[in-house]
Amino acid sequence: MSGNIKLLSDTLAKTRSExxxxxIAYLPAGFPTVDGGIAAVKAVLAGGADVVEIGLPHSDPVLDGPVIQTADDIALRGGVKIADVMRTVREAYEATGAPVLVMTYWNPIDRYGIERFTTELAAAGGAGCILPDLPVQESAQWRKHADALGLATVFVVAPSSQDERLRTITAVGSGFVYAASLMGVTGTRVSVGEQAQDLVRRTRATTDLPVCVGLGVSNAVQAEEVAGFADGVIVGSAFVKLILDAPDEAAGLAAVRSLAAELAEGVRRNN
Known part of the structure; x- marks a missing residue:
């Protein structure tokens, strides 16, 4: 079975046509448990998310803030494995038909094996991978396997990325470009700021790929703001925090579904 990059591209084309x-929602696999994480992914999609990113928990998530670090720690202490990540992708995709990507640091893939990882992700119905710490100049082997299996390779750009660097990244990426709206680690912010808008403008000058903004959005007002200039709004920490703060799993699922509905309304206010 080939991967679902076409489903991802068609979904982003459909939202643009609307x-x-x-x-785009982010949730770590295995958090708060493997089954609970799968239920949470289904809940955000039921609430109105168009695309979902499944985080592969890592022991040193250097780009992630304290909320996601805490969730990763819970998942790792629970014994989450790459097989559980693939199961999460498979069950989310089969239940909803939505594009499902994996977001992961490079080290786990390197240790697992590129061919093995891409083959299993495609077989699970995955749409691709977001690889925040894989240097473009070292990505040829990954891209060879991903391209052959119909998987998107999504690279991350930041406000510090110079225009020449943006051109290098967008020339070989696929699916969409992940624009980190602020320097530093992930987490909810009071404002996503003008940096993000400038980054989207500069990135779009180098590519026809959709440019989606992450790091900081936590409510419908911010979602509306980002939706005014980006092709996608990526939300992670806000969902994870709701699950962390919930008194029980049912309350957490209700909360993330409700936030997804609120954010889905926010991204539609500009049309």
């Missing part, structure tokens, strides 16, 4: 941004 004159709105896509809502």
């Amino acid at each position: 004159d709105r941004a896509a809502l």
Whole structure:
């Protein structure tokens, strides 16, 4: 079975045709448990998310803030494995038909094996991978396997990325470009700021790929703001925090579904 990059591209084209941004949700696999994580992914998609990113928990998530670090720690202490990540992708995709990506640091893939990882991700119905710490100049082997299996390779750009660097990244990426709206680690912010808008403008000058903004959005007002200039709004920490703060799993699922509905409304306010 080949991967679902076409499903991802078609989904982002559809949201653009509706004159709105896509809502992309992030949740770590295995959090709060493997089954609970799968239920949470289904809940955000039921609430209105268009695309979902499944985080592969890592012992040193250097780009992630304290909320996601805490969730990763819970998942790792629970014994989450790459097989559980693939199961999460498979069950989310089979239940919803939505594009499902994996977001992971490079080290786990390197240890697992590129061919093995890409083959299993494609077989699970995955749409691709977001690789925040894989240097473009070292990505040829990954891209060879991903391209052959119909998987997107999504690279991350930041406000510090110079225009020449943006051109290098977007020339070989696929699916969409992940624009980190602020320097530093992930987490909810009071404002996503003008840096993000400038980064989207500069990135779009180098590519026809959709540009989706992450790091900081936590409510419908911010989602509306980002949807005014980006092709997608990526939300992670806000969902994870709701699950961390919930008194029980049912309350957590209700909370993330409700937030997804609120954010889905936010990304539609501009159209």
